[in-house]
Amino acid sequence: MKPEISNDILYIGVDDTDIDLFESQYPVPDGVSYNSYVILDEKVVVMDTVDARATDAWLANLKAALNGRTIDYLVISHLEPDHAANIGRLAEMYPDMKLIGNQKTFTMLPQFFHIDTTDRQVVVTEGETLSIGKHTLQFFMAPMVHWPEVMVTYEQSEKILFSADGFGKFGALANDDITDWACEARRYYFNIVGKYGTSVQALLKKAATLDIATICPLHGPVLKENLGYYINLYDTWSSYRAEKSGIVVAYASIHGNTAAAAKKLAEMIEQTGTKVELCDVTRTMVSELIESAFEYDRMILAAATYDGGIFSPMEDFLHHLQAKGFKNRTIGLMENGSWAPVAAKKMREILDTMQNITVAEPVITIKSTMNDAVIAQMEALISEMTR
Numbered sequence: 001m002k003p004e005i006s007n008d009i010l011y012i013g014v015d016d017t018d019i020d021l022f023e024s025q026y027p028v029p030d031g032v033s034y035n036s037y038v039i040l041d042e043k044v045v046v047m048d049t050v051d052a053r054a055t056d057a058w059l060a061n062l063k064a065a066l067n068g069r070t071i072d073y074l075v076i077s078h079l080e081p082d083h084a085a086n087i088g089r090l091a092e093m094y095p096d097m098k099l100i101g102n103q104k105t106f107t108m109l110p111q112f113f114h115i116d117t118t119d120r121q122v123v124v125t126e127g128e129t130l131s132i133g134k135h136t137l138q139f140f141m142a143p144m145v146h147w148p149e150v151m152v153t154y155e156q157s158e159k160i161l162f163s164a165d166g167f168g169k170f171g172a173l174a175n176d177d178i179t180d181w182a183c184e185a186r187r188y189y190f191n192i193v194g195k196y197g198t199s200v201q202a203l204l205k206k207a208a209t210l211d212i213a214t215i216c217p218l219h220g221p222v223l224k225e226n227l228g229y230y231i232n233l234y235d236t237w238s239s240y241r242a243e244k245s246g247i248v249v250a251y252a253s254i255h256g257n258t259a260a261a262a263k264k265l266a267e268m269i270e271q272t273g274t275k276v277e278l279c280d281v282t283r284t285m286v287s288e289l290i291e292s293a294f295e296y297d298r299m300i301l302a303a304a305t306y307d308g309g310i311f312s313p314m315e316d317f318l319h320h321l322q323a324k325g326f327k328n329r330t331i332g333l334m335e336n337g338s339w340a341p342v343a344a345k346k347m348r349e350i351l352d353t354m355q356n357i358t359v360a361e362p363v364i365t366i367k368s369t370m371n372d373a374v375i376a377q378m379e380a381l382i383s384e385m386t387r
């Protein structure tokens with residue numbers, strides 16, 4: 001459903017329901033929305049543009065919202081093309097329109113658009129305000145809440161935070177279910193912004209000084225109620241604390257023996273009353289594996305040995321976790337090999353590059369198939385990880 005914000009602030013974003021991969025790597029089965037907004041006052045302000053995939057629909061929404069008026073300012077929160085693709089086009093269509101950004105925005109802008117906007121640039125700094133009539137925009141820098149030039153805008157009269165990629169969520173808005181916000185927002189957060197927890201914490205500190213009634217992100221639904229819920233989740237996620245108590249059992253198996261052992265292990269963990277999430281690493285999208293790994297406080301990685309290394313899907317998952325700054329967790333290891341099992345040693349080498357990872361003992365070694373000795377090792381590992 002198209003978000004309703006207020007009489008003066010209109011949503012002009014567009015749903016993209018036939019995109020295959022967001023950022024060329026994240027499957028988005030429910031699509032994604034490119035959010036953009038117009039503020040109608042004595043001056044007219046457009047808050048960001050949209051992806052090139054959505055240009056025509058966005059221009060139609062813009063035209064309807066403007067209802068014959070012109071644009072005085074375009075606020076550029078973030079230069080990534082899923083929001084910024086139409087800056088050049090808009091600047092050409094509205095030659096008197098000024099562009100609002102920060103120093104870094106205007107350093108990068110010419111890399112994307114080969115038009116000279118020098119005499120149309122309004123460079124804003126931390127906390128600066130711009131009155132546009134009844135509404136006053138206040139700008140706060142949010143460097144590395146994805147990219148270095150990111151900034152957020154707080155509209156003082158209606159208490160709206162335009163939060164850039166912060167508080168974003170995968171999923172088109174047409175069928176959005178706000179009651180299930182956390183699942184796809186979590187996958188979005190850890191895969192898109194997760195590496196930059198410290199920067200998100202800095203932004204949350206700034207946001208805490210503002211009286212916020214509405215959050216307008218650049219993807220996903222506009223948030224109007226229970227803001228504390230969303231902000232608390234962001235605080236948990238960005239401080240790398242686990243959101244839930246439980247053990248993710250993630251397995252990568254070629255011929256099924258490691259899978260069978262992982263399933264047995266999961267059953268045994270469940271019997272202790274501990275929550276378990278079982279994931280087949282070879283058949284689950286990596287972005288979901290990453291989401292689960294960050295969501296829970298413990299994880300057991302089970303992998304076959306493969307050509308003197310780790311079976312590739314597990315190795316790939318570990319490299320993704322490394323790239324997302326995975327930390328502060330307890331990990332158990334289970335390996336399988338028919339002649340020289342080394343998967344656990346190799347997995348540990350990758351885990352050793354991450355901060356504050358505790359590898360629980362014992363490390364379980366399977367020689368081809370599970371047997372009583374393996375079950376005994378499992379019992380010992382579960383006892384260690386559920387103490």
Ligand SMILES: Cc1cc2nc3c(=O)[nH]c(=O)nc-3n(C[C@H](O)[C@H](O)[C@H](O)COP(=O)(O)O)c2cc1C
Pocket residue numbers: 252253254255256257258259304305306307308309336337338339340341342367368369
């Ligand atoms: C392509 C390939 C390479 C393998 N390389 C090794 C290896 O380097 N060392 C080893 O001990 N086992 C190796 N194995 C054997 C498997 O790790 C072993 O059979 C294991 O039990 C497979 O577990 P799974 O049934 O869960 O796939 C390899 C198997 C395949 C198919």
